[in-house]
Amino acid sequence: MNTDSIFSSLDISHYIYLSSVLFCIGLFGVLTRRNAIVLLMCIELMLNAVNLLFVAFSSYMGDSAGQLFVFFIMVVAAAEAAVGLAIIVMIYRNVRSTDVGLFDKLKG
Amino acid sequence: MSTLFLALLLPVFGFLFSGIAGKHLPEKITGWISSLTILGSFVLSIGIFNDVANATSGIAAVGFNFLSVGDVIVDFAIQADRLTSIMMLVITGIGFLIHVYSISYMHGDPGFYKFFAYLNLFVFNMLVLVMGSNFLMLFFGWEGVGLCSYLLIGFWYENESYGKAARKAFIMNRIGDLGLLIGLFLIIANFKSLNYSEVMAAASTGAVSTEVITAICVALFVGAMGKSAQIPLYTWLPDAMAGPTPVSALIHAATMVTAGIYLVVRCNVLFELAPAAQQLILWVGLATSILAALIGLKQNDIKKVLAYSTVSQLGLMFIALGIGAYSAAMFHLITHAFFKALLFLGSGSVIHALGGEQDIRKMGGLKKAMPITYYTFLIGTLAISGMPLFSGFFSKDEILATLFAQNTLVWALTVVSALITGIYMFRVFLVTFHGGFRGTHEQEHHLHESPALITFPLIVLALLSLLGGLINLPELFTQNNAQWLKHWLNPIIGASQESLHHPEHHTEWLLMAIAVGAFVVALLYTRNKYIAKQSIPESDAEMTDLAKLSSNKFYVDELYDKAVVTPTEIIGDTLQKTDDSIFIGAIGGVNKLFGSIANGFKFIQNGKIHYYLLYMVAGIVIIMALNLFR
């Protein structure tokens, strides 16, 4: 382990805690918030929490595969956010609201 | 021996010929070719008769294997022993006469060719019945004649009541057939064979218990009850008069109904081992004989009287079988065939002359216009009533004499039955032929004797009725040649009849006198009533209650209707309703079940994103938890 690295002073457990908390906040938001855009933001939050965890472990383990994966996730997140926003804009034009509770046309 | 097969198959040729080609040929050709095939069989039967005279165990001819499954090994095999050859002569001889008669009687009927086809088919089946060498062949012929009687009784099929009568005959016969079939199964199960020779031989050794043999005999007798119209399966026979008269003559007088008698005589070895069954036969025969005679007393349709007379006479034959007098029963079978066929054909002649009239109250005074019919009918009547020296006298006497020596009570009741027979026969004869003519002017105008093709068979049968007694004269009358029939049949029934008592000669004279006395009483009574007092049977409205009882056949048909037909309908309807509601409805229930299950699960799909997300998260958590706790 490189004692000069910026991260060496902190134990990995701190990063895990941070990451989990962020993830749970994001999850909570996804499950409860009614505004579609906020929903997307929470999803981004969850994804970034995971990114953080990947980077931490990558540095801690010295394996750069984690950082590689972070790039993948960032790309996917960006794409998905773009598509999601586009869909919300289309729905808004029809339903005149961003409340996800009103998007229930697919019910069985 | 190929003559056997030829005799059997000639009628089939006639059947095919008439059925296929007869439609396009003139009546005479079809009729005569059909009749000649029967004549051919008759001639061959004479030859077979001669052959069998020398070979006491009979001659056989084996066909091919019909079934060979486990215990059931049956061949299409025929044989001719002494019993068979006699039956063959009767069947083909009288059959031929009736065919000839029909050429004239059925003249002009659009179904002429069909009639002869059916008649030939009938004779064929009857021959199968008597010529078979195993029980299954018997059954083949048995059902076959039932089938043909269905076709022939319902011959004028456009009339629905005729069709109903035909169906009744077939179905009642089938009820009897079930009994016969059960008898067959019991025989296979216990004797492992259906061949007569093997079964009879095995039975004699006592290998099978009496109870089983009694069961077999009772089952066989049920079959005979159906075919030979005994109580309770007799009501089809009077209704069967719906068929053309030659049909009645052939089927219901001379051949088909005698199948039951043949069966019992054929199985005499078995019946001798089952005294309980014989008692059953005796009492059923007696009851039938008396009941039918009582009904016949008040019938006004000439054919119905003869029908009930047939039932009654068959009862008499069964009485004889019940005491083990097999040759006496056969003797009466033969004489009865002669005079009953004669009477039926004679009545046909009358009906034809009167343009279809069958009610005797509308007849009368036919003596002058139809002398041949008159005299032949008279001979028939005298024969059946027991006029001394006529054939019927000897055959009845044989039965009565043997009866007296075994069971006096039954003998006495049988004499009563004979008395009633005399009364109703003379009644019918006198009312039909004597007195003034009571029909319409139209009919009187057309009254004439029937053509030769009708009168010729009448004359032949009259001669036979007159002289038929010669085949089995009692010892009282002659020393040589006495009881020829009995001796002829000895190889088949000899052992069974050994134990029969026979009355002393002087007792026999006394019995004969009593029988003659009954005959004379009947003659005088009816002569008094119908000639001297010129009374005619009353119209339906004027009958007394007692007379109504008899005239309405003791309401037996109505009883059967309520006891059998109506419950069948009710059961059928009830089952139908059950079927519809429960079984068919059950599937609908299954469908609904699945539907409601599906409905139940519908709530999960409510379309709201949050719920879906929640399910997702919950699922992930559960899986992770499960993994942790593995």
Add this chain to the structure above:
Amino acid sequence: MELILIPILSGLIAAWAGKWSRWIALLGSIITGVLVVTLWSQFDPTKGFQFIFDKPWFSSAIHFKTGIDGIGLLLLLLTNFLTPVILLSAFGKDKQSLVFALIVAMQGALNGVFLALDGLMFYIFWELALIPIYFIAGMWGEGDRFKTTIRFFIYTFIGSLGMLASLLYLYSKTPDPSSFSWEALVAVKLSVKEAIAVGAGLLLAFAVKIPILPFHGWQPKTYVESPSFGSMLLSGIMLKMGLYGLIRWFMPLVPEALSFYNPIIVTLGIAGVIYGAYIAIRQKDLKGIVAYSSLSHVGLIAAGIATLSFTGLQGGLLQMLSHGVNAVGLFFAIDIIERRLHTRSLNQLGGIAKVAPLFSVLFIILVFGATAVPFTNGFPGELLLLKSIFSFHAWQGIIAGLTIILCAVYMLRLFQFSMFGKANNDQLTSFGALQWHEALGMMVLVLFVVFFGLFPQTLLDISGPSIQQLQQVIEQSKEVLS
């Protein structure tokens, strides 16, 4: 094997052939029939399974395995001789090409069922045979046909699922390498409890198909509402699938449970005989009479088979063939009447015999065949069946014997009220002569009726040794796992 491929192929071609479809279908069907006859001539009854064709199919466990023994040969004869006749009956003027395609395709599927010697292959073809009949009944039926057909389909399917479950269970018990082949499944030994459970699954499928009381709910409506050729396929051949299944795929596979199941089947069969007969007597629709009469007759066959006696099995096989011929014949005749007079109700019919003599003769011979009159094909089978039931249990035999009376009642009603009596229908004068295909079909059937009435042993000789071998197999397997 080609027997399966040819009919299905001709079906496919026929579906697109438009005007020529009926001829292509008929040709394909007859060629298959000829093939069967050639196989028959090379067949040796004593040698067990012959003409075996065995190739791995979906995996090493599931083979496409076909073979013929005496039992299968009889049923193949039935299928491949009846289908051309059924095609002939559908030759009426305005039938779509799909009809003929479906009928001949069904022939292929049915052949597959009777040829299959691998459990899963059997199952696949069993289900496959349902498809054409579903379309036939659903598209050309009458009345409430959709509901009825769907119910029929689902009901049969549930039964088949039972069979699938049981087959899978047995498969799991076969020694390595696991296989679905018949011999392997038969060799599996089960405890009595296991056998009863497995048997229940198998029996369910067959009980629904045959049908045995109380699983017959689908049958009456489906028969009546199907078009005639559909009813012919159903009653002539499909029913026999169930009975064949009993013989080949039920009794040898769970012999340990037979002492439990066989008496039940016998009793249910006989109950079906009486039940079906009584209802048939009260039916007013011609097709209804034949439908319930089928229920009655197959009940008798099932009961006879379940006695497991040589007589019963032979009689059952023989009667399967006879009933197939007779039922098809009756439906044929009813179709002829219905097409001309547009009614099937006894109340409205009558007097046809006067205008159609040839038809009456052919019809009445078929009726007598159905009533098991001697000299017809119905008689020897019924004789053997009744004898076997009687030997099994005398009183049940006597009750079963009532069928000869009851059958006469409803069959004569069927014939007499439609053919005899007064002419009730003004369209009677336009009855017209039989068309060539109708006459040909009926005459072929009548020929069968008479020929096998006189010479049933020709058929029995084919199946006899095979049945004995089957009985031996069952006997040997009957030792129970302790």
